[in-house]
Amino acid sequence: MIFTEKIIEIKNVSKHYKMGDEVIVALDDVSLDIEQGEVCLILGPSGSGKSTLLNLIAGLEKPTKGSIKIKGALISKMNERKLAKFRQQYIGFVFQSYNLISTLTALENVTLPLIFSKVPKRVRSKQAFKILKEVGLAKRWRHKPAQMSGGQQQRVSIARAFVNNPAVVFADEPTGNLDTKTSEVMMGLMLKMAKEHNQTVIIVSHDLDTIKFAGKIIRIRDGNVESIEINENAYQVPEAAEEEKDTEEITGVTEAEETNEIEEVAGGKS
């Protein structure tokens, strides 16, 4: 794969936390670049600074020292208002705990980022439904999080991360709560979607099984980059999530009916 654009530039970044008299050095002078379309895996022992690095790159926290650019924009210096807008436009998140809103259906959860970025109502539900279909959940759009399995909830959160077509998708332990088989399907799904739109994916994981999916493996230890390894044999993505067959009994409707209904929702109430 040929990468053309440096999408993330991290220069001499440190993050210190003050705890009373003690200063905790979570990251110590980290520099690295990530190209558009790369799938990067951040690996390292507990407490090594993985989440800190991810949060800094995603603009959720500010570095103590150094600079971070995404698509040429200096996010380490942006104020909160600008950052929020930047995140809406360019960034998607997948969390270990899914972070779905329990009172909303799968479709409504996926629609949320589109509401925030002011996509017209007419388009929103259609766009959200299309991506739910891509993750194999066309028949679950009406289900609330508690009415879905862990793997299905994670698929909803993947759909939500990608629905806005973000430039970069961040995933902190995205397979942490899933069994091995479901994890592989999830990773495959994320990569498939990212590949289709040349999106950059940055994953933090403890799960060594995820290594094979990543084109770049960044190992962190004690707040430092220990090594960066390019994995030429990555992107051998397994078949993505299959549609489930047991859905009729649960929802009591056929996919055709649901599709009509969702189109009514998308076209009608707007």
Ligand SMILES: Nc1ncnc2c1ncn2[C@@H]1O[C@H](COP(=O)(O)OP(=O)(O)OP(=O)(O)O)[C@@H](O)[C@H]1O
């Ligand atoms: N808000 C904070 N205040 C003080 N110290 C913190 C804070 N956040 C993280 N740390 C410290 O910074 C270090 C790095 O934490 P970080 O969460 O990045 O680790 P991690 O590599 O993600 O670990 P894990 O694999 O357990 O999630 C740890 O020593 C942690 O205790």
Ligand SMILES: [Mg+2]
């Ligand atoms: Mg962490």
